[in-house]
Amino acid sequence: MADDRYLMGLFIEENGAVDAVGALGESSFRIEKVFSPVPSHRLADALKVKKSWVGLFTLFGGVFGFFAGFLLAIFTASRWDLIVSGKPVISLIPFLIVGFEFTILFAVFGNIIGFLFLTDLPRSDWRRHYDERLSGRYYGVLAACPAGREQELEALLERQGADVRRMDRDDPPERAAARPEQAHP
């Protein structure tokens, strides 16, 4: 929302980030995004992340590829009509190899397309509400609150052991990047 203020809680430990997600979930503040340097099942559980649909993209890619491979092999074979040792021009047994290869290829395509589509990538505004330290070892919890309640949100994040940074419009990413890395309290 236009008048919302954004605060980032930065954590060295996974525990702190998980606790902050839990505390924010019980408050009236909104969690915008959570950053993790490594895949974290605990964070995913705390956020109650739903099962990804990427698998479905992969499956559809694979099924499409299977039939596409067969059709390509049938199409190319039928262009020449060469009969070799009495075997039919369109033979499904050898075309299975092409079908199999295309299954793998298009399943991978489906997987990548699904991943990009579902994560809304690529993004031009990725540096908005981002802290360079999140590319290192820090966990980050970005939370939003209505204007005037920033101190309340900051206090909540600090109680979980966060190093809190206000992600307001007057705090451009360049300035954040230039700031030296702070030791965790």
Added chain:
Amino acid sequence: MTEDHAIDRAGKSRGARTAVTVFLVLTAGGLAAFIAGVLGPHPERAWQAYLINFLLWTGLASGGVLFSAIMQATGARWSGRMAGIAEAFSAFFPVSFILFLILFLGQSYLFPWLHEDLHGKEAWLNVPFLFTRDAAALLVLYGVGFRYLYNSLQLRFGGASAGGRRFREGLQRRWAGRRIDEAAVRRRATFWGLLYCFCFVLVMSLIGYDLVMAADPHWISTLFGAYSFVKAIYLGLGGLIITASVLYLKNGPDSGLTKDHFHDVGKLFFAFCLVWGDFFYAQLVVIWYGNISEETAYVIERTMLAPWNRAAWAVLLICFVAPFLILINKKIKTVPPAMIVLCAVVVLGMYLEHMLLLAPAISRSPANIPIGILDLFVFLGFFGLMAASLMTFMTQFPEVARLRKREAN
């Protein structure tokens, strides 16, 4: 022991006795049907059913024990109590060996090459040599299997009470008389487990070549041995999942099994569904490209000509396409009743697959697929033998089926 416990235990042993009785009745029914078939107008049909069942259940038993040996050899812990359940299949080994020896009586029906000109293959394909080498190979496989089992059981139950079971008391006395160095026993179990894996590959390949591929002595596939032992692993995993699922449904959490165990072993079953399909296709595509008449005649008869073409499609659907599509789903692998149905269907599909490979050579040019009530009875007879063997093992080692009280707590 409290009165309640005594009643509970008496009820369980009564239940076990009833189950063994049912299995033995099935076996007796199978035996009666087999004898009636042998004395009837088509003895080749009875011997064909016997051979198919021998191959099916022997593959299943040796493949089941292989799972435990692999877990031991690789130091895997994810399988938990599944490995202990897999060892129960070893109780079928002596039965399998006796069943193999009985095949000798049906040689004139089971080996169509006895009446053919073998063009120099007589040195390998003659009955005395075939039975000697196959019996020796099975003895080695089962001997190594029992040696592995001895060490594995010592690791699992070395310190437990025998509970008045005679065979187990003998083992416990033997173990008690020696100082048990756990690390040494573990090393021995790993060694014999690895040796079992090696023997399994060789012996299952040999049995595949001698009892299945040789039925058509002019057809050769170098991949057939590998195809045979991969099939035995696939069958073994199916049998293991069925047994574990039954124990889980009967004993619940007391079985020591969890959904994760079923998920993991289900993934392995899925993987071997793919490997079996791969080997099936790898043989087929090479023969298709080579297009040599000695090779293609075998495949054409079984996949393109009636009545076998229907069976070939059924095998492909039952043993590969259906399990592949169903097992893509994660949840189904964790539902024991569903897995019982799926694995049982795959085992039946493998029965049909053995029939597809053998029956065209044994039952020459039938109008329909030669399957009937006789085949059903013989199948149930072998099933009864396998189930009674498993029950016998679990009577001696009840911890395989149910956690001890101390473990459960």
